[in-house]
Amino acid sequence: MKRIKIEGGHKLTGEINISGAKNSAVALIPAALLSDEEVVIDNVPNISDIDALQEILVYLGANVIRSNGQIKIDARPVVNKEIPEAIAKKLRASYYFMSSLLGKYKYVEMYFPGGCSIGARPIDQTLKGYRALGANVIEEGNKFTISADKLVGNNIYLDMPSVGATVNTLLVAVRAEGRTVIENAAKEPEIVNIATFLNNMGAKIMGAGTSTITIDGVEHLGKGFTEVIPDRIEAGTYVIAGALMGDNLTINNIIPEHIDALIEKLKEAGCKMEVSSSAITLSKLDNGWAINVKTLGYPGFATDLQQPLTTLLTQLSGESILEETIYENRFQNVKYLVDMGADITIDDRKIYVHGPSPLKGAMVTATDLRAGACLVLAGLAASGETIVDSVEHVLRGYENIIGKLTSVGAKIELEEYN
Numbered sequence: 001m002k003r004i005k006i007e008g009g010h011k012l013t014g015e016i017n018i019s020g021a022k023n024s025a026v027a028l029i030p031a032a033l034l035s036d037e038e039v040v041i042d043n044v045p046n047i048s049d050i051d052a053l054q055e056i057l058v059y060l061g062a063n064v065i066r067s068n069g070q071i072k073i074d075a076r077p078v079v080n081k082e083i084p085e086a087i088a089k090k091l092r093a094s095y096y097f098m099s100s101l102l103g104k105y106k107y108v109e110m111y112f113p114g115g116c117s118i119g120a121r122p123i124d125q126t127l128k129g130y131r132a133l134g135a136n137v138i139e140e141g142n143k144f145t146i147s148a149d150k151l152v153g154n155n156i157y158l159d160m161p162s163v164g165a166t167v168n169t170l171l172v173a174v175r176a177e178g179r180t181v182i183e184n185a186a187k188e189p190e191i192v193n194i195a196t197f198l199n200n201m202g203a204k205i206m207g208a209g210t211s212t213i214t215i216d217g218v219e220h221l222g223k224g225f226t227e228v229i230p231d232r233i234e235a236g237t238y239v240i241a242g243a244l245m246g247d248n249l250t251i252n253n254i255i256p257e258h259i260d261a262l263i264e265k266l267k268e269a270g271c272k273m274e275v276s277s278s279a280i281t282l283s284k285l286d287n288g289w290a291i292n293v294k295t296l297g298y299p300g301f302a303t304d305l306q307q308p309l310t311t312l313l314t315q316l317s318g319e320s321i322l323e324e325t326i327y328e329n330r331f332q333n334v335k336y337l338v339d340m341g342a343d344i345t346i347d348d349r350k351i352y353v354h355g356p357s358p359l360k361g362a363m364v365t366a367t368d369l370r371a372g373a374c375l376v377l378a379g380l381a382a383s384g385e386t387i388v389d390s391v392e393h394v395l396r397g398y399e400n401i402i403g404k405l406t407s408v409g410a411k412i413e414l415e416e417y418n
């Protein structure tokens with residue numbers, strides 16, 4: 001077991017460099033399997049979700065060399081076999097392999113993917129895409145067996161702009177016959193990163209980053225190279241840390257446009273920031289005022305940042321209202337913030353945060369990745385000692401969080417215990 005111990009109240013000064021985006025990298029790696037030659041991905045974050053994907057690649061027989069943030073994948077030796085449930089359940093992105101194996105071999109057996117427990121997270125839109133492209137899907141309990149004599153392009157309208165369903169449909173459609181059009185596609189920057197990588201391997205994808213993506217299938221994908229875009233959620237988390245405890249804290253290696261919604265909300269709360277083309281510098285927000293926030297797909301306010309933002313809302317004057325429209329169970333952090341002194345009530349998909357409330361250290365639990373990030377931020381801002389338990393969740397998505405925060409003045413340690 002792992003936990004993080006924080007002595008709160010220390011100012012954060014200096015620079016934090018943002019790593020490659022988890023939610024891009026976890027799709028780029030399975031996408032590599034579609035190639036018939038070697039591919040190279042740079043700026044891969046060193047997080048446990050990537051270790052889990054590497055385990056799947058190696059299990060399938062791919063040659064993988066990973067060093068200094070670069071991963072080289074040669075999928076030629078891959079044998080298409082069932083990925084054990086224990087590995088598939090480690091993370092959500094394991095189902096991207098289901099799509100790349102289906103796209104390449106027209107047959108796949110796999111189990112329902114894992115991921116943070118923040119809602120039901122069905123995969124009906126992904127399955128709808130597979131079927132529209134000509135696959136037969138057999139569902140037995142947790143297991144899917146999916147096969148196709150041939151995959152043929154089609155028009156697919158997603159009921160909601162799902163990131164997962166958009167990526168999965170792309171991964172199958174790139175090697176299908178003819179044209180696929182995905183309507184109401186997700187517009188997240190990660191989708192653009194993935195489409196650019198596939199195009200670099202020889203795919204023909206147009207419109208990624210808009211709600212209509214057109215894919216003309218190709219028979220062969222070859223050598224490819226890409227760089228993982230900066231992690232906008234990691235960036236946003238540390239920007240919020242700056243608004244809580246910063247003293248000229250600079251968040252480097254970011255694409256500020258990707259966190260525009262956060263920047264605008266922080267300005268609305270009274271925060272002053274220096275924003276350059278690839279960095280943001282800010283200091284603690286004193287006497288900030290309450291704001292209302294509603295999560296939406298990109299370019300709206302990211303659901304992945306609402307829990308980290310809640311820590312800041314506890315420090316603003318007045319009533320902030322935060323509405324979560326993407327996931328039905330993403331307020332598990334609230335109970336622990338209340339234990340630390342926050343005044344928050346939950347009403348279905350909304351929380352009402354009354355501030356400012358001084359936070360005090362407590363024993364809290366990271367129930368999921370971003371809940372953990374929220375509680376680490378709370379620990380940095382609180383008086384006394386905070387212990388965040390079950391931080392395996394946090395380590396899945398934040399590269400070197402201890403080292404990065406320590407380098408800017410936080411008193412924070414990782415502890416292992418039995």
Ligand code: EPU
Pocket residue numbers: 023024026092093116119120121122123124125126160161162163164165186233303304326327328369370397
């Ligand atoms: N949905 C369905 N049916 C589907 C697919 C989605 O009902 O077939 C619903 C989901 O239940 C959810 C909403 O649509 O209510 C959006 O889900 P989406 O498919 O967009 O999410 P995802 O692909 O499972 C990715 C990220 C999440 C991030 C969301 C939204 C990865 C590996 N995960 O999940 O990241 O919250 O997009 O932006 O890319 C995180 O990093 O902490 C995280 C949870």
